[in-house]
Amino acid sequence: DxxxxxxxxxxxxxxxxxxxxxxxxxxxxxxxxxxxxxxxxxxxxxxxxxxxxxxxxxxxxxxxxxxxxxxxxxxxxxxxxxxxxxxxxxxxxxxxxxxxxxxxxxxxxxxVGEIEDEYDRGKQAVIWVSPDEVIVDGTMTIDDVNDLLGLHLVGEEVDRIGGLVLERLGALPSVGDQVELNGARLSVVATDGRRVRQVRVTRLAAPETQGAAE
Structure with a gap:
């Protein structure tokens, strides 16, 4: 109703x-x-x-x-x-x-997929590609991704990393689609039908390092 x-x-x-x-x-x-x-x-x-x-x-x-x-x-x-x-x-x-x-x-x-209960977050896989790059589940929260890489990503209407990719693309995603924002590149690694299953998050710049060098 x-x-x-x-x-x-x-x-x-x-x-x-x-x-x-x-x-x-x-x-x-x-x-x-x-x-x-x-x-x-x-x-x-x-x-x-x-x-x-x-x-x-x-x-x-x-x-x-x-x-x-x-x-x-x-x-x-x-x-x-x-x-x-x-x-x-x-x-x-x-x-x-x-x-x-x-x-x-x-x-x-x-x-993106059903939003998981907060107690299921610990089960989400995190694959470290390098100190500046991880592959995460599309349902991982933006805040958790920020904590992993020291980023400052923000969604307008979403709180999951897969949703952030969709918000920026404005269309259904395909494997290989990319968006760049706030010093990071978000790449679609895997989909499941219309859903984002995995996202590669790459830190393009480290603000702390830049500030120290100036």
Whole structure:
């Protein structure tokens, strides 16, 4: 079931729903959930409440909803959402009703693979190629990769290294695809269908060494 708000809800009621479910974006409907009229962003909500507009209806703070058919391909939708910087899309069925919603995080997880429980992280293989290069699972967190090589990689909407590769490529990956950012090269070593299975991470420069040489 979709967690959504009626257009008649006040900002205070919306805050209760956001806190209860932990979502940063909620669809808002008029009448029934089959009539989505916009998306309420938590950051817009909290900004309005801080300015004292607690009794206002959420309809005054909506952003446009993005609608897609159920038949939309995952790779096409991922590229589309990245290009247009859209974080959430409403899925419409053949009758024009609301079938569900999808977030960019959902798409990346579908391609990269199921996100493992934090207690499974110790099982992830790390292959050291050299002191400046490792091959890791696509599901390893960006923070863990940063710790391994002393890097400063950051994802906009993802926290896994495979997701970071996809975020930068903006398309389904192939073995050999590469991206460079923040002093590192990320190369796709292996895939499993649409999923990134392994990534080679190469440190291109050591900031500490550069600073010491100056």
């Amino acid at each position: 979709i967690i959504a708000l009626p257009a008649t809800a006040t900002l205070l009621e919306a805050i209760d729903r956001v806190i209860a479910h932990g979502y940063s974006r909620l669809p808002v409907y008029e009448g029934t959930v089959d009539n989505i009229i916009g998306i309420l962003y938590a950051k817009d909500l909290f900004r309005a409440v801080r300015s004292g507009q607690t009794g206002e209806s959420v309809r005054h703070f909506l952003r446009p909803a993005y609608f897609i058919p159920e038949s939309k391909r995952v790779d096409e939708l991922l590229h589309e959402m990245q290009q247009k910087r859209i974080h959430i899309a409403i899925v419409v069925d053949e009758y024009g009703g609301t079938a569900g919603l999808v977030t960019i995080e959902d798409l990346l997880e579908e391609i």
